[in-house]
Amino acid sequence: MAEPLKIGVLALQGAYEAHAAMLRQLGATAVLVRKPEELASLDGLIIPGGESTTFLKHLERAGFFDALSAFVKDKPTFGTCAGAILLAKDVANPPQRSLAAMDIGVERNFYGRQNDSVILSAETTLPGGPLEMVYIRAPRIAHTGPGVETIASRGADPALVREDHLLAATFHPELGHDLRIHRLFLDMVAKSKAA
Numbered sequence: 001m002a003e004p005l006k007i008g009v010l011a012l013q014g015a016y017e018a019h020a021a022m023l024r025q026l027g028a029t030a031v032l033v034r035k036p037e038e039l040a041s042l043d044g045l046i047i048p049g050g051e052s053t054t055f056l057k058h059l060e061r062a063g064f065f066d067a068l069s070a071f072v073k074d075k076p077t078f079g080t081c082a083g084a085i086l087l088a089k090d091v092a093n094p095p096q097r098s099l100a101a102m103d104i105g106v107e108r109n110f111y112g113r114q115n116d117s118v119i120l121s122a123e124t125t126l127p128g129g130p131l132e133m134v135y136i137r138a139p140r141i142a143h144t145g146p147g148v149e150t151i152a153s154r155g156a157d158p159a160l161v162r163e164d165h166l167l168a169a170t171f172h173p174e175l176g177h178d179l180r181i182h183r184l185f186l187d188m189v190a191k192s193k194a195a
Contacts, residue, residue, distance in 0.1 A: 005189050008033040008042040010068075012058040014050030014082065018174035022182045036067035044076035044189035047083030049136065049172050052108065055082055056097055065099075072101045076165045076189045078181075084168035085139050092142070102166045103145025104158075110140035119176075122159065124152040126180050133159060133171040141170055151184075165192050 007023050009016045011032035020030035023046075033039060047055075059065040071077070072087065079087040079102075090105035091098050117136045124131040131152050141158040144150065152160040160169045160181065165188060173181040 004029045005043045005186055005193070006031060006041060007186070007189065008039065008045040010045065010047045010055075010083075012050070013054055014048035015172065015174050016046075016048045019046045019048050019080075019182075022174055022179060023186075026179060026183055026186055028186055036062055036064040039067055039071045042071075042075065043193050044078070044185065045071060046185070047077065047079040047086055048174065049081030049083060052082040052085040052091075053096060055086060069099050069101075072099050072166065074165070076167075076185065076192050077101070078167040078169075078185045080169045080172055080174065081136070081138055084141070084170055087166060087168050088141075089145075090143075102161075102163050102168055103148055104141050104161060104163075104168065105143045106139040106170075107142050108139050109137050120154065120171075122152050122154060124160065124180075126151060126184060128180055131160070131180070132176040132178050133169075134173075134175040135171050136175075138170045141168075162188075 005028045007028045008031045009019045011034050023030040085106050086099050087102040088098050088104045088106040089100045093107040120133045121130045148161050148163045150158040
């Protein structure tokens, strides 16, 4: 029997436990990552939501930013909300440093403050009907490059996108009950590992 996929969840802030719980539900081994050396043994990584500037402060310690930057170049990585901001090539409103790994441009806090949080339902290219999307102080994907596939949208704006081994969501799939996005990510990791 194949060993379960080993997926890291960056556990510096945000709802990392909720991501880990969904991964375990789907049969993966979830590893809470707090140090750069823990990246080496992983098959894939989730960068959860939170506050992207706070993430950057944590990542400036002990060469974490550089280790993470090297990881996301080759290994499957899924960024949600602040994680999507960290993966984006362009960050605006205001501009900030990112891993610049995914050919998307994001605007931070586009959908308002904490009290503007909302749960929406949207069509998706994933089988199984509309997708539940939990928005909390979310960024907007303002533009995507030619190699980026849009899997779900909020109005005219992409909300769930994939490019090669990278996946990004402007909402929080870990705070809903739908496992399809985490299942999609695990499929991406399995394909990458097999290759």
